[in-house]
Amino acid sequence: MTIPTVTLNDGHKMPAIGLGTYQIRGGAGLDQILAAIQDGYRSLDSATNYDNEGIVGKAIRRSGVPRSDFFVSSKLPGKYHRYDDALKAIEESLARMGLDYFDLFLIHWPLPKRDHYVEAWQALITAQKLGLIRAIGVSNFEPDHLDRLINETGVTPAVNQIEIHPYWINTDRLLANKDRGIVTEAWSPLGRGSAALTEPAILELAKKYGKNAGQIILRWHTQRGVVPLPKSSSLQHQRDNLDIFDFRLTPEEIRIIDGLNKPDGRVDGQDPNEYEEFE
């Protein structure tokens, strides 16, 4: 299966959908990631906080697929935002993965109360110059956090990975990213398996297109210019989630799904201005 790509502001190409790996760990996790690779996933989204960089790297090596075909991402935890710590953390992440470079590396959360994210960004810029990372980006960054990075370093993130799903459509932040030339990735794109998957409006569209609810939601993301990162341990869901590029929702259908937004629709109430990562 050929997966379309999107082009980042630094010229790198990224698959238009990737596999989320939060809570995929250990031997069973290794088998699940290998199965996903066999089904066609090439973009894998990990993080130091997921405690799974080891098995993600192992799955890549075991798969027999050339390293250059993958788009591998990981994320810097908050406890390593100081410049020297961040550089070492990136090297440690690479060592755990058994890789020489990341295709994308993100600052996981801005932690604005600690206020070290500009330093962390400078470390990502250095790591990119050293060849340890191809594209550099952020996650959960608000528009004012992005502007600080841009104004203080002159380097715009290639990607901002934020929460988006039908109950939290996050249009303002999506547009803020677009305005700055930043590609948006969606975390919890299926609302972490929430009731969105049984919404009558989505089930009706599923019936119309001969797809399932997850496929309708993932297609909605891609048509809004968002790169979704659905997590699945199930082989059938993994397969279904990739099979979304052979139909198109109409603009009116996109608006119907937008209409499911809820003012308090976040999956876990995580406000990037307040959220403190677990250590």
Ligand SMILES: NC(=O)C1=CN([C@@H]2O[C@H](COP(=O)(O)OP(=O)(O)OC[C@H]3O[C@@H](n4cnc5c(N)ncnc54)[C@H](OP(=O)(O)O)[C@@H]3O)[C@@H](O)[C@H]2O)C=CC1
């Ligand atoms: N940057 C950040 O701060 C964050 C990043 N992330 C990233 O985003 C990824 C995805 O987010 P996540 O929170 O895992 O939630 P998702 O929205 O991807 O939902 C995952 C849940 O949906 C189920 N599911 C998957 N596909 C289908 C389908 N086709 N039909 C029905 N159910 C389905 C999964 O079950 P099953 O496994 O049984 O298929 C699982 O329970 C994470 O894994 C991680 O990589 C997540 C949170 C925060």
Ligand SMILES: O=C(O)C(=O)[C@@H](O)[C@H](O)C(=O)CO
């Ligand atoms: O999964 C991630 O990337 C996170 O940042 C976590 O905070 C996750 O969203 C979570 O809910 C942990 O309880």
